[in-house]
Amino acid sequence: MKAPVTDPPGRHRRAGRTLAGAVVLALALAGAAAVTVSAPFGGPGRSPAPGAPATAAGPAPSPGAPGIGDPLMPLAGNGGYAVRRYTLDFDWRAPRTPFEAGATISATATQALSRFDLDFAGNTLHRVTVDGTPAAAERHGDELVVTPAKPIPRGSAFTVRVAYTADPTQTRHRDDAIQDYGWVPTSDGTVVCAQPDGARMIFPANDHPSLRAPVTFRVTTPPGVSAVANGRLVGTERHPDGRTRWTYDSEQPIAAQLVQLAIGRFTFVDSEGPRGLPVRDVVPDGLVADTEEYRSLTPDHLAWLEQRLGPYPFRRYGVLVGDTDLPVALETQSLAVVPRDDLLGDRVDAERNLVHELTHHWTGDSVAIRRWSDLWLSEGHARYYERLYSDEHGGADLESVMRAAYEQHDQWRHDEGAPAEPTDATLFKVMRYDGSALVLFALREKVGEETFGRIERAWVTAYRGRAAGTRDFVALASRVAGEDLGPFLRPWLYGAHTPPMPGHPDWQVDPVAD
Secondary structure, X not given: OOOOOOOOOHHHHOOOOOHHHHHHHHHHHHXXXXXXXXXXXXXXXXXXXXXXXXXXXXXXXXXXXXXXXXXXXXXXXXXXXXXEEEEEEEXXXXXXXXXXXXXXXXXXXXXXXXXXXXXXXXXXXXXXXXXXXEOEEEEEOOEEEEEOOOOEOOOOEEEEEEEEEEOOOOEEEOOOOOOEEEEEEOOOOEEEEOOOOOHHHOOOEOXXXXXXXXXXEEEEEOOXXXXXXXXXXXXXXXXXXXXXXXXXXXXXXXXXXXXXXXXXXXXXXXXXXXXXXXXXXXXXXXXXXXXXXXXXXXHHHHHHHHHHHOOOOOOOEOEEEEOOOOOOOEOOOOOEEEEHHHHOOOHHHHHXXXXXXXXXXXXXXXXXXXXXXXXXXXXXXXXXXXXXXXXXXXXXXXXXXXXXXXXHHHHHHHHHOOOOOOXXXXXXXXXXXXXXXXXXXXXXXXXXXXXXXXXXXXXXXXXXOOEEOHHHHHHHHHHHHOOOXXXXXXXXXXXXXXXXOOOOOOOOOOOOOO
16 A cells, blocks of 8 residues: 555645736736725826826836736736835724724835835725825725825835724635635634735735735734734733733734734743744633643754754744634744644644744745745745654654655646646645655755755755745755756656656656546
8 A cells, every 4th residue: 555645734734928918817807896995085096197207317107017927826916116114003802893904004116106006805995195195095806006196206215004994704715725814713813824815805915925024013902812913022002991002023024925913812831942042832721731742842843943954044933823623724924823623633743734834934934935836945845844854753754755745746747737837726735735845855866865955954044034936946956966957856846747756766656537
């Protein structure tokens, strides 16, 4: 009997067109009539703001692009500006109850702007200002199109404020490992699962994994209810009515898909990782004791990964125990979400999930993907180290797991695309997990364990805090190995058929079934 390869448990269960044409198609698919917010401040709506004539200073102001050009998600992110910081204000009231919210976006114009877009879905929009002056705002699907009262010169800093009523019941569904995402309700609050494009249901954003900015969170909660978000707790402020405002600072830039905001009756459990790294778990009050055994392993997991990938790349870490039935864990930056059921069962499975999400902090969080088709670099690495750790700590043998994945690889290529060639619909299928971990295993078998280790450490070091893609990885691996690995890796990443596995001539791929 061949060793089974299952879809990823928890989060691990998720396993020639021009840009203009893609944007037009995406807008057409949105299918919704534009909704214009005009009563509070009027303005020209969707029509371009009048541009000044071209001068020696540069071209006339023009609209920022509604997307940054990712072929899989053409409207993800926005052109014409760079975000310097988000400041988010949430006045939480009760589970599944709308509440007042605001976002302040500090940005710099990278072109002269007549208008610009924000990624923002759902929620009830109240007003938008740019540098304190009312601006016209118009909704087209997930695009919030903002036309300021006057054009914004290239290189200028500007501030956008968006007031809205947030809807904490707002979710979306994908037919892959992500399942339901966005606001994820719990019995006494919420957790946020924003990957891949759910941040726009939480706040107006520049929502693409390659785009990052620091975030300040200011969350007000009722008595007895806590709030937690990425990064450091700056402070709390008790209001006369008994409500508390919690302020968090992400400390380092963060992609919108990795933002976390959780509200509930929590216990904060502090410990230390290697070299005194602060570790703070956030646990629903009734789950502290039952989840302690596996949560307490985090310092060991950190030490094990640091031996292979170098120092942990952020200032703190912790596990947020999700009191939810959704089988979704997520590598939200510095505070990974792990569902309660993942921590209440078998130790081998629990450690697989914990190591997977922690690995992402090197590959996926610190080294961000350049575009969505590079997701194999994030999920493949997390799955590889999860499997390697499990092999060394009582789980399935790595080679047997990889052999089982090899046998199914042509079928996955047929059904879900090669590792670096997903579609939007197959983005979080098993090929991006076990199928992509197999590519890394093949590279290790090709260059040897010592050289592979040097490639991995060089990868997370050279691109720390940056976005990188498949071409970057192939080029870096080639430099470290001292040979051109492109002819070896490209068939693994893009080919219609699975190449032979180095050192394992007896491994065979199963026939493809339509």
